[in-house]
Amino acid sequence: xxxxxxxxxEILDNDDAYRLxxxxxxxxxxxxxxxxxxxxxxxxxAQRALAPKIARHGADEDKHGRIxxxxxxxxxxxxxxxxxxxxxxxxxxxxxIGLAHARLQADTPLxxxxxxxxxxxxxVTEQRASEQMRMLLxxxxxxxxxxxxVRMISDDEDNHLAYCHEELLRLARxxxxxxxxxxxxxxxxxELAVYRxxxxxxxxxMGEVLGWSxxxxxxxxxxxxxxxxxxxxxxxxxxxxLASPERRDPLxxxxxxxxxxx
Numbered sequence: 001x002x003x004x005x006x007x008x009x010e011i012l013d014n015d016d017a018y019r020l021x022x023x024x025x026x027x028x029x030x031x032x033x034x035x036x037x038x039x040x041x042x043x044x045x046a047q048r049a050l051a052p053k054i055a056r057h058g059a060d061e062d063k064h065g066r067i068x069x070x071x072x073x074x075x076x077x078x079x080x081x082x083x084x085x086x087x088x089x090x091x092x093x094x095x096x097i098g099l100a101h102a103r104l105q106a107d108t109p110l111x112x113x114x115x116x117x118x119x120x121x122x123x124v125t126e127q128r129a130s131e132q133m134r135m136l137l138x139x140x141x142x143x144x145x146x147x148x149x150v151r152m153i154s155d156d157e158d159n160h161l162a163y164c165h166e167e168l169l170r171l172a173r174x175x176x177x178x179x180x181x182x183x184x185x186x187x188x189x190x191e192l193a194v195y196r197x198x199x200x201x202x203x204x205x206m207g208e209v210l211g212w213s214x215x216x217x218x219x220x221x222x223x224x225x226x227x228x229x230x231x232x233x234x235x236x237x238x239x240x241x242l243a244s245p246e247r248r249d250p251l252x253x254x255x256x257x258x259x260x261x262x
Contacts, residue, residue: 005139007220010210012146015077017209023079024086024202026068031089033062038104039118047115053163057122059255060156067149074145085201088194095190097121116168116176120183123164124191127239130157152256162245169242184240192236196228 011017036058043051072079084090093100098121099114110118133154140146141154172180200221207217227235 004135008136008139011206012140012143014210015075017206018075019072019077019080020205020209022068022072022077024082026065026072026079027082027087028065028089029061029068030065033058033060033065035089035099035101035104036061039099039110039115042104042108042110043115044109044112046112050115050167053167053251054118056251056253056255057160057163060160063255063257064153064156067153071146071149083201083205086198086205088198091194091198092121092125092190095194097187097190097194112176113179116171116179116183119164119168119171120180120187122160123168123184123242124187124239126157126161126164128191128195130154130161133157156256159247159250162247162250165242165245166248166250169244172242180242181240188236188239191239192228192231196224199224 011021036054040051040055040058043054069079092098099110099118103110103114133150136146136150137154140150143150168180203220203224204217206212207220212220
């Protein structure tokens with residue numbers, strides 16, 4: 001039976017597919033760590049209270065990258081080069097979503113609109129990350145090899161999503177509601193298309209590694225396209241709504257360290 005669980009189990013059972021999966025995940029998390037660290041360093045004076053939380057966000061993302069690298073080492077594997085068409089973070093940047101690396105590499109302080117752009121981008125992408133990790137948690141939360149990593153990363157992603165809700169609501173109360181609304185809707189339109197394209201690219205490469213039949217590949221591609229159409233019509237709303245989170249001040253403390261996976 002073709003299901004998300006069976007697909008992930010197939011990837012987990014194959015060293016080459018697992019290597020590609022962990023390499024893609026580690027690269028994206030490490031990029032996110034660098035981006036958040038730079039944003040924390042460039043926060044405008046009016047939003048300086050946010051800097052420790054943004055730094056914590058970056059430390060968490062960097063930790064996730066190290067966790068995926070440790071999972072590879074545990075199996076005696078080295079990271080592989082990440083194909084460009086599977087690089088979710090960089091493809092979003094090419095679509096003009098979030099703060100460009102060139103902007104973050106400069107030493108000029110960010111503006112309040114830049115902070116709104118960062119938080120709106122994070123609100124959308126952390127929704128995706130939280131959902132993906134909850135799915136892995138449901139299937140592999142007790143797995144002897146992956147379970148501890150999945151539980152830790154899933155909890156962090158839920159914290160990141162709650163933080164985005166909390167800070168965007170704070171900025172909306174300060175009068176930035178229209179700008180937040182516009183930015184969220186711009187982000188989600190691009191993210192849906194990028195996520196579809198990255199999903200198609202990842203599944204195509206996994207199919208090559210795992211020797212899937214053409215029929216199976218076409219079936220998976222059709223499922224990805226169907227999910228995209230649903231999100232374009234209905235699903236996008238969950239990625240732009242704002243609600244007071246149950247987790248309060250979720251990034252108010254220090255980052256936790258990555259566990260050992262020896």
